[in-house]
Amino acid sequence: MKIGIIGCGAAGGTAAQFARKTNRNAEIVVYDKEGYGQYSKCALPFVIGGMDWQRIIEFPPEWFRKNGIEYRNEEIYRVDLENGIVEGEKEEEFDKLIIATGASPACPFEANNAYFLRTLDDALAIRKRAEEAKKVIIVGAGLIGMEVAEALIKAGKDVKILEYMPQILPGMLDKDIADYVMKKLNIDVILNCKVKRVDGGTVEGNDCYEADMSIIATGNKPNTFSGKAIEVNERCEAREGVYAAGDCTIIKDFFGRSIVVGLGSIAARQGKVAGSNAAGGDDAILPPILAKTTKLFGIEIASVGLLSKEIDGIAARYLGRDLPHYMGGEEILVKVVADKDGVIVGCQAVGRGAAKIIDRLAIAIYNKMNVKDMARIENAYAPSVAPTFDAIEIACSMIERKLK
Amino acid sequence: MKIGIIGCGAAGGTAAQFARKTNRNAEIVVYDKEGYGQYSKCALPFVIGGMDWQRIIEFPPEWFRKNGIEYRNEEIYRVDLENGIVEGEKEEEFDKLIIATGASPACPFEANNAYFLRTLDDALAIRKRAEEAKKVIIVGAGLIGMEVAEALIKAGKDVKILEYMPQILPGMLDKDIADYVMKKLNIDVILNCKVKRVDGGTVEGNDCYEADMSIIATGNKPNTFSGKAIEVNERCEAREGVYAAGDCTIIKDFFGRSIVVGLGSIAARQGKVAGSNAAGGDDAILPPILAKTTKLFGIEIASVGLLSKEIDGIAARYLGRDLPHYMGGEEILVKVVADKDGVIVGCQAVGRGAAKIIDRLAIAIYNKMNVKDMARIENAYAPSVAPTFDAIEIACSMIERKLK
Incomplete structure (x- = not known):
């Protein structure tokens, strides 16, 4: 064969x-x-x-x-x-x-002398050009745009991000969660920015922006x-x-x-x-539940399943801490999305351990669990590791009450 | 009412x-x-x-x-x-x-002038006595014994732990996993130690041990x-x-x-x-799947469901890293336990994020998922957060192969 x-x-x-x-x-x-x-x-x-x-x-x-x-x-x-x-x-x-x-890379507008990122050669070309650049414009605040922005900011560049949608990470987060992330990140993003043309570092959007180079990350x-x-x-x-x-x-x-x-x-x-x-085997994939994650400036961001904006369902957002009050801990934000019957269909999380929270919710979504059970199932608890009732359980309880 | x-x-x-x-x-x-x-x-x-x-x-x-x-x-x-x-x-x-x-506290042997830990008053009494002690013996290497040992070692005490069973954390881990943890911890534990009598800091076990005080944590x-x-x-x-x-x-x-x-x-x-x-409501708990966790000297340890020693099933252990090789990452050990049909019934994990891995497995166990699906379901992947195929998926694949 x-x-x-x-x-x-x-x-x-x-x-x-x-x-x-x-x-x-x-x-x-x-x-x-x-x-x-x-x-x-x-x-x-x-x-x-x-x-x-x-x-x-x-x-x-x-x-x-x-x-x-x-x-x-x-x-x-x-x-x-x-x-x-x-x-x-x-x-x-x-x-x-x-x-x-x-x-x-797909680009919905006219672009000349701009950089795209898809291959290793692309990355090396961007790195080489960026060495001589002070100001960089990135078009697109999706995962790739944001991760490249972080890399260049950490390398000391002055980075501006232009995004067509009214939020960052539009394919991964609802606007409320994206706004929370954006506040935490404190970076230079212009939302609702309709880019019409790019030539080198010159970008015509809502205004005209000037930089030494531009990188296009629009899908x-x-x-x-x-x-x-x-x-x-x-x-x-x-x-x-x-x-x-x-x-x-x-x-x-x-x-x-x-x-x-x-x-x-x-x-x-x-x-x-x-x-x-x-090769003669017999295997099949499970249909993707779309678990996604990234870490931007030390902040873990993850999501799985449907966003609120993708379904006419019920959602609850809970901002808490990931340890009991006497242990300090870090801020954790979760948003659980359920359909009208209370079946969990999506989740977004921001903070330490967000990706693993999402992995847990992927299993819940795959098994079509409802918020009632999810609000009752135990989590591994110890003061140094997790609170007695964690953010997911609280968010699911909130949806359970809304359903009543 | x-x-x-x-x-x-x-x-x-x-x-x-x-x-x-x-x-x-x-x-x-x-x-x-x-x-x-x-x-x-x-x-x-x-x-x-x-x-x-x-x-x-x-x-x-x-x-x-x-x-x-x-x-x-x-x-x-x-x-x-x-x-x-x-x-x-x-x-x-x-x-x-x-x-x-x-x-x-329950104590299966004669004990006089020893300390037990159950209440806040007990903790304050132990703390007061320990201020003047240099050497402390702890009888019992369960969760409480180990956590008290850590606290006292960090406070500068010379701590010896005596455990009746051939492993630490016997109610939470299989021996292979406990041995791995013990090697990481590098603390003074005597296993297989049959304590017969305790009087103050004098403990008659396999040998006679002398300390300034003893704390009994035997359940x-x-x-x-x-x-x-x-x-x-x-x-x-x-x-x-x-x-x-x-x-x-x-x-x-x-x-x-x-x-x-x-x-x-x-x-x-x-x-x-x-x-x-x-009060007139109508609620019910979910039957406990027994998710447990602790953190000892910075190492997260967690388990859920049945241990290998509790079921005639199939288990697989995988020691990997929690990030792709080029990101460094930390060592992570997982052990998945399945019944003879491949249905997941337990999991143990040691390393960063262990408790959240266990929370994910608790959901899998609750839904009676088999290793085949668990080896195929996606996890949220990004180089800075998690590998493409994580330790759980690999361990489940190993069990899947053993089942064939």
């Missing part, structure tokens, strides 16, 4: 590994147009901030070769899905194909040969013998929506499944 | 609060033989370590009085459950009774008028009109075992339910 994998990101690289694990004899070829092997795209803001880029390489080309996977630093220009043929430097035929071509579009995201099922199958994984795919999430996920965690899980199945 | 509550710990104090919330007009009397109001028993090791004892008072006598609850610093000697009569300084009759009398026995733990249902009812909550009760846990729980988190939840129901 011969398996061809196009792309070597979290999806493609993981697919190669699991294809190998599942089938010791298959011939496996990975095409990586970048040439670095599998590295962590989520770590690119750290590279911009000065981290040695070699540290973020998780599986270098040699790793694949050592594990009997043919690694080719080659770009693929054409794919014939029906016949399993890919065309790079030459044409090659495969029994199974895995498309893991990722995504590319991505899937990289596919058809120009459209590839629809796959939970087995990561696009059609017989053809699998796809990662940011180039469109899948059904836990709430039944067909979406392009764009999360490394899901890309890796899809890669695992695509690789196993292509 | 007249409600009498005997005891003002996590169970009794919380019962009073929720009786008041549920019924604005009921006459509520709380009997507290100690006289401090509701304080955190779990914080007593910190008081031994030097914390101002007033800080751990959560609801002082005035708080109850201000909220229309009659607070009496009075000991009750006799209870007539059938007729709702309690006898302290005088006899008094109630429509509903809540028994929340807690527990007292508790329920404080009840009958001498036996009070059996209650999930509504915290012992018989019609009589409720009980906290360490004096025996209840069914999630696994169907009748147990005396002895956790502040469960005592408070039982108190909430007993108080609400006595």
Whole structure:
């Protein structure tokens, strides 16, 4: 059996590994147009901030070769899905194909001489240019925009962020939670800013802004040969013998929506499944509940499931401390979102341990738990670790009372 | 309606609060033989370590009085459950009774002039005596013994711990995990030590040990008028009109075992339910899954559900790091325990965020999730916060493979 994998990101690289694990004899070829092997795209803001880029390489080309996977630093220009043929430097035929071509930056306005961040080369180019810059404008206050902003601020740059929406992190947080985060961060963000044109460091938005360089982080579009995201099922199958994984795919999430996920965690899980199945295994992903997290200036921010703005439900927000009063502790903000029957569908958290709170809520959402049970289930309590009744239980009790 | 509550710990104090919330007009009397109001028993090791004892008072006598609850610093000697009569300084009759009398230290050997820790007065007595002591022996390496040991070591004392079992924290951890913790802690513990007699600082165990004082932490026995733990249902009812909550009760846990729980988190939840129901409400606790945690010398330790030694199942242990390699991170050890069908029944964790990992597993256990789903569900991932596949997912995958 011969398996061809196009792309070597979290999806493609993981697919190669699991294809190998599942089938010791298959011939496996990975095409990586970048040439670095599998590295962590989520770590690119750290590279911009000065981290040695070699540290973020998780599986270098040699790793694949050592594990009997043919690694080719080659770009693929054409794919014939029906016949399993890919065309790079030459044409090659495969029994199974895995498309893991990722995504590319999307920009809704005219931009010249601006920087985008998607690849390691992009990050190195931004870092190089930023060395000579004092002022930087970032367009887009999503996860990538915010993380790059942090890296550059820490490197001593004067950073201004322009965001089209009336809040930061619009894909991850409700406005009330985003406003709380923004107050904590104390950074220069201009909201509701309609950027029309970017040329170098000159950005025409509501006003005209001048900097030494600009970075555009306004989202991505899937990289596919058809120009459209590839629809796959939970087995990561696009059609017989053809699998796809990662940011180039469109899948059904836990709430039944067909979406392009764009999360490394899901890309890796899809890669695992695509690789196993292509090699003769039988695996399936769980529909994504969309657990997301980041840490900005030491503040952990996380969310999972639906935001209030995405559902006509009931929400409760609770601002407390993560330890009993006599232990001090740190401020923790949680917001739980339930549907009209009290079934938990989403949660946002800001503060120490936010991501692990979200991991707990992901399990609750997956099991369709209601706020009544969640307000009663115990948490591990000790004064040095957690309060007797934690923020999640209190927020769920608040929703329970609203339901009555 | 007249409600009498005997005891003002996590169970009794919380019962009073929720009786008041549920019924604005009921006459509520709380009997507290100690006289401090509701304080955190779990914080007593910190008081031994030097914390101002007033800080751990959560609801002082005035708080109850201000909220229309009659607070009496009075000991009750006799209870007539059938007729709702309690006898302290005088006899008094109630429509509903809540028994929340807690527990007292139990000692399986002869002990004279030794210290026990259960009340604030006990903690203050230990602290006073320890001021003049250089060497301290602690008998019992359970949660209380270990936490007191930490407090005294930090206060500069030379502390030796003697434990009957072949491991520390025997009620909370399997031996393999306890051994890992012990290695990290680097404290003076003698395991398999059969103590026969204690007199002051002289302890006859396997050898004879000499210190300036000894503290015995070998467990508790329920404080009840009958001498036996009070059996209650999930509504915290012992018989019609009589409720009980906290360490004096025996209840069914999630696994169907009748147990005396002895956790502040469960005592408070039982108190909430007993108080609400006595006042005319209708509430029930969830059967305890037994989430436990502590932090010893900065190391977070937590567990939930069944230990390996308590079930003929399948377990997997995974020692990893809590961040991707390029971010450094800290060591994290997890052990997941499943039954023979792969349903998760327990988890132990040691390291940063252990308690929140356990809270997540408590939700999984409550929903009877199997290792297959748990190995596939996403976690909130970002390099600065968590790895793509975390320790729990890896441990669950290991069990999944063992099941095949």
